[in-house]
Amino acid sequence: GARPQRAARAGGRMFYGWKVCSISCMGNLLVVGGVTYIMNAFMEPMSAQQGWTRADIGGAVGLATLCGTLSMPIMASLAMRHSLRLMTALGMACGGLAFMGLGYAATLPAFTALFALAWIAGQACGGVVGNALMGNWFVRYRGRAFGLANLGTSLSGAILPFVALVLVNLCDVRSAFLAIGGFILALAPLCWAVVPDTPEEMGLSPDGVAPFASGAPVSARIVPWRELLVCREAYCIGLSFGFGLLAAAGVLGQLKPRFADLGFSDYAAMGFMCLTALFAAAGKYLWGWICDRKTPLFSAKLLMIANVLALGLAFLPQEVFSVLLFATVGGVCLGGFWTVLPAVVVHVFGRRRFVGVYRFITVFIALKALGYPVMGFSYQWTGSYDAGYLLCTGILLICFLIMLTVREPASSQGTEASADSSGV
DSSP: OHHHHHHHHTTTSOOTHHHHHHHHHHHIIIIIHHHHHTHHHHHHHHHHHHOOOHHHHHHHHHHHHHHHHHHHHHHHHHHHHSOHHHHHHHHHHHHHHHHHHHTTOOSHHHHHHHHHHHHHHHHHHSHHHHHHHHHHHOSTTHHHHHHHHHHHHHHHHHHHHHHHHHHHHHSOHHHHHHHHHHHHHHTHHHHHHHOOSOGGGGTOOGGGSSOOSSOOOOOOOOOOHHHHTTOHHHHHHHHHHHHHHHHHHHHHHTHHHHHHHTTOOHHHHHHHHHHHHHHHHHHHHHHHHHHHHSOHHHHHHHHHHHHHHHHHGGGSOOSHHHHHHHHHHHHHHHTTHHHHHHHHHHHHHOTTTHHHHHHHHGGGGGGGGGHHHHHHHHHHHHSSSHHHHHHHHHHHHHHHHHHTTSOOOSSTTOSTTHHHHSOO
């Protein structure tokens, strides 16, 4: 009773869904982005303190990353059956506790387990659950909502490693992990207080465009896998974005070493990497805006071909100007995958089916893990990353051709009515 009344009094204020979006952005920035970028600050001091080699730590991080990726369909299954509000709050709490525990990890297996827990928690307070919330709260502004929620991950790469480095230098590794984890943990009650599962729970409708008449929440539909296993569109979208993320992960995962190989100092190389991450964050919102202005399927095709052209910049003579150009254009283009993917899924399959289909699509995201060895072997076998970049360019071109085979749904609004009442 109280929440709908507060919503009714909101009048012309900002739509409440943007508050939910900000929580998902925060979860992606602190937890998802944390596990993605934070080891740039902790790798060397942990190696010196624990006696672990960089290969040991890299292997542990890689295994934890795989666990986090494989948890995505599980989290999507849970999101169809349990409160998104509860999952968000628990994800933030578990993520904070995992980061705090990393400061006390004395063995490599313990470090790996805690890092994997942080990865999985990130899919609850951001990641999969965050995308499910955006699918519930927005329709007309859904692309921008996905973009704002997911830009936290890239923004983390521009902020969190430097914050962690300052904390390590001022204190020590344990204190740095405790400070970051404690701050994340403290946000769990905020998640519980702010995040409703759907706008209908507050007497609102998606985008806040009109009052919701009945007040009954719109529940997600459980989509059987047997239906999706024979769905051509699901395979096309899954394979295109799975391989697209493989290319993006491969390029971004070893960007700092590549800049260093070009002759730039460590600080300059790190600066270029952070600049790329910053533009990737901006790109997430830009691609969301394009999804709203055009259609998500059109945006997906444009995204693939734009990344082909962006990677072509890596083959120009590598001077300061061309590196800055690559960091800018490449960052904007490579940052778009996590925004456009959920927008495409909900556009093609509808709001109620979104989480059920997204659960199936996330299986293909495991392909992303191959991007890291692709670049590693490129450097090991040829002495540069050029072969890896060329392979990724070819992969993205194939992804573009695959996306051309996916047709626009009958309704320009993402089949909100038709896809929710018909078969997949």
